[in-house]
Amino acid sequence: MHARRTGWQSLAIFALAVLSVVTGVAAAIADADPDRRRNADVVTVPELADDGTATGGGRPRVRDIRSTLYDVTAIPVPAADGAVTVAYTVERAGEAEIVTTRAADLAAADELVDELRSSPRVAAAEIDTVFAALGEGERSEPVGGDPERDRQWGLDLLDAEKTFTRGNACGQTIAVIDSGVDGGHPDLQGVVRTGKNLVSRGIGATDRSGHGTEVAGVAAAAHGNGTGISGMAPGARVLPVGIEDAAGQMHASDLAQAIKYAIEHDATVINLSLGGPVRSPNVEYWLERAHEAGISVIASAGNAYPNDNPTIWPAASPWTIAVAAVAPTRVWAPFSSTGEYVDLAAPGVAVLTTARGGGYVAGNGTSLAAPFVSAAAAMLRAKDEALTPQRVRELLIDTATDVGPTGRDARFGHGIVDPAAALRTLDGPPAPCFVDIDDLTLANQIERLGLAGVTDGCARRRFCPARAVTRGQMATFLARAISQPATDADFFSDDDASPHEVGINRLAQANIARGCTGTRFCPHTPVTRGQMAALISRALDLPSAGVDAFADDGRNQHEAAINALAAADITSGCDAGRPDRFCPDDTVTRAQMAAFLARMMDHGSDR
Template sequence: MKKWWMLTICIVFIVAAVVPVRAAAASHPLFANVIVVFQQQVDEQAVKTLHGNVTKRFEVIPAVAATLPVTAVELLRRWPGVDYVQQDTTVAIDGQITDWGVEKVKAPVMHTHGVTGKGVKIAILDTGVDLKHPDLRVVGGACVLSYCPNSYQDDNGHGTHVAGIIAAKDNDIGTVGVAPNASIYAVKVLDRYGEGNVSDILSGIEWAMKHRVDIINLSLAAPEDAPALKAAIRKAYESGILVVAAAGNNGYANGTGDTVEYPAKYDSAIAVSAVNKENVRLPYSATGPAIEVAAPGEGVYSTVPVALDGDGRRDGYTHMSGTSMAAPFVTGVLALYKQQYPERTNIELRQMLRDRALDLGTPGRDPWYGYGLVRAVSNQPPELKVKLLSVKKGEVAFSVTLSGSAVKGYRVYRNGKQIETLQTAGTYTDYVVKGTYQYEFASIRNDGAESALTAPITVNVPDPYYKDVSASAWYMPEIAYLSSRGIVSGYNNGTIQPYNTITRAEVAVMLGRALHLDATKRATVFRDVASSDFASGYIQSAYERGLINGYPDGTFRPQQPITRAETAIILSRAYPLPGGSSMMFKDVTARVTGHEAIAKLAAARIAEGYPDGTFRPYQFVKRLEFFVFTARADNERFR
């Protein structure tokens, strides 16, 4: 009985390239279903000339699906411009898992920190998904089969079970998925019998690429290579999509041989094997060098359509086993990674999957478990501890403690984006304007690998607030820093006008505040700066310190914009800076007043030139530029 079940899984519940059971009964077929891949341009006329009929057209690769006389297949293979012709073989679903797996991969640890896959788009290429199941939320989808009476509604049960493992809602009923808030798209590529053709899978991948999904789940398998499918998966991967595939259920009990099936065997796909609760490989889970990670695959509890629930309870949930169930655990974990690290590429997230895996079996990557059991968080002991110390005007401070000789530093993430890489523990301070921010930290090991992120720390910064400075502005931290030190305060109307030019008087005020000069209004040496002028105290103090000069006619011209060269001169006088090469910019020569000061600012990474190699010393300075220059001069952290 067990052998009969295994045979059913291999033929009916696996993927791509097996001949359909019913089709195999025909002794001498007259027509063949093929996929024709062209070298460059698609030539449908070639098919028509050989009395064939094009049934599907693909955009992701230069190919068509067609039906033509068997006797014409060889002729078509030799046709000019044709790269190869392959049989449009049958693909089918792969197997069956339980709720213990969600705990096993440590997904709940991420859930408690608000990481639930939110915003991550996942295409499930399968038998469809039950659109009415109370524990599932399907965002959209498509049926790419030639006959779709109920669109992408699941009429088999397999696709719904896979969907539940990935994203069953956290709603106190049934079960919960690895990434319960992920956006799932049901792409029906298999019929009610769990069968489909390679051309259907190609259409499903093409649909997923057009809809810019982040991850494709393929709980399918087939014993034969399908070059067109390999090309499509490679295209998807190169476009930034992660492709997760079940390794197959045709492994030997003793674990020998290379039994990984397609498409899991392709380099662009992540091949997933299956383990039980004791982290032991299931006896039928495929083995081979392509295995990348292992995941729970035995007796997994998940969703099914009520009408197809055959376990006697008819509640819309059941247990299944196999690599088909293991693959969606990996898909779900990758969705958690993607939410947590939105800026990272699919290649980086794939490496993270390997780095965080719990090594099983033979040390290192092996043909049974790959890099090991997939984990949402690392199994390594904590390497850093972070504590929020204070939240003040424009300033958030943390205590960071590193441990272990294998740790060389840490990274800081604000709202999911990396903002700092540091090597020294202690107090870390970030500068931000008014808003709500989420901070996470990760240690960096000596080999460059990054640990799992710490639990998110959410802070609400009450001020400063400027109408015209957003939290995403590249110069925002510098403005927040200067505000926290009382160096800038903005205008009465709540703006800071970053793109306006800055005047000589405003520069004197900012510099005076930064250097704690005497601000008392008083008479100045300049005939155009009265004692009642708002900046008179700072202008006179800066003059007395030798930071600023006037013009030969005895004026200071306080309302005149300041140039980049003048800015360099003033800042080089105000802050001790090392010397630099005056030939760094093609428009700065020894004849340019302030060339030495410009060289100092450039060498200290306070000021930069333009892409064309110029500094433009006589160009007026915008307020935001002076803010950035001053912050960099005052605090090396900004350089």
């Protein structure tokens, strides 16, 4: 009893230490006050050289992204009334769940933990720990079609273009357990699933602090969508699980619950850009359950090297792959935690990624190194879905590029991850995003929309190319294709129960979608070729053509839009044998929709 309290007291002292930052730039210290702790982690670095040291230059400030939970040490924080939360995992009838309860004070909590641990039905019990979250970083806005790709040195270091010729991550879901993810970001639209926030009980596709959005962008920002950056895992989808509370804190009990949620919602990879120097029995229990479920778990090794370099959990768990950070010249990042538990290294200095609310941020930290490895794991699983987490680990470790001392070492583990080399060990070409389009002339356009996050298909790895497209579906596809910003406005009365309401309102906000009658949008009605022409013409703001391209649209209200699309080479009609026909009243199939949108995206990037 006394020994445990002494341990917690020593951790509390550690938590009050000054936070050393990359290159020794001064930072505020974080104490037990949650508001101060929340604001202490945003650090401005003047300019970083390739080795991660400050040059004193004035190029855009780089956020020192501390891996969530890492640099403010885990300590139990009593409530205002002195109560302390105890968390435990209980097994019943083959199922397990995480339970929390309150003890009057720390002494009572100690006694309760001892009592729970003696129960054969309790798999793990502990005093729940509280950690700090992060603030926002500096942003830079995109300037053109996928314009920021040349600033993504991390993709270059990992030979991304070669990697993309060998595989993709289609059909794979990366659970990002963090602060949430901004699903409305132009580079994440269509990539981010709804998810869940376990603290607010809302959806996970919103981000309280921005950290989760930054992590998600590294792994899975839309590929080839003409906007911003590219993620390392083209075609992957992100399952956001938020565990950050209003004070910027995260609880170990919520982390355990989040892992359980990811298991139950078909994640194939879990990314944990978080951690601390205390091993959580509850978290360990659920990490093992994830491993048994076939899920690879990737964790940041930590940014605590300047702070006495403690062992960081859950990175040190045998059920995770621990990732350290390197700079552009492949040297060790001086903040990156070291130890025997480090498995791999990946880019973690001045990494450009998505920022909450739109725009982009360059940041440092093993938080941003981990998603590179999560992406590689997802690509391996996409190419061979029978791979076990242990086999994924072996492939990534065996193909890593050895740097530093020969063999495994405390800074780099087995070396820098090499996704292309890992994929090369698996036979065959890249698996397609969709398995039901191989015999279609439009297969390339359909695959492109899958990689860009415009469509998830009709079911896992199926596109259903002959199926008609509804007006609601078209709104979602088009809003994603043009990266239309989000809006809180609600324009129509008949789409509240539609999964496409967000896309519909985005297009209405831009005066692209105008409804079917009055205040109704008719989201379940199939969209016609003429209606689709009108939507695309408005989206691109195409000028009047001045010519009549087709003979069968003279009485159609969308004739001007149809002619505008023909003049822009977005359509050549509906019948190759009769180029004067557009078939404006025919419904649009999903394959035709893919062709229209792919040409539209090409036209938009050329403007």
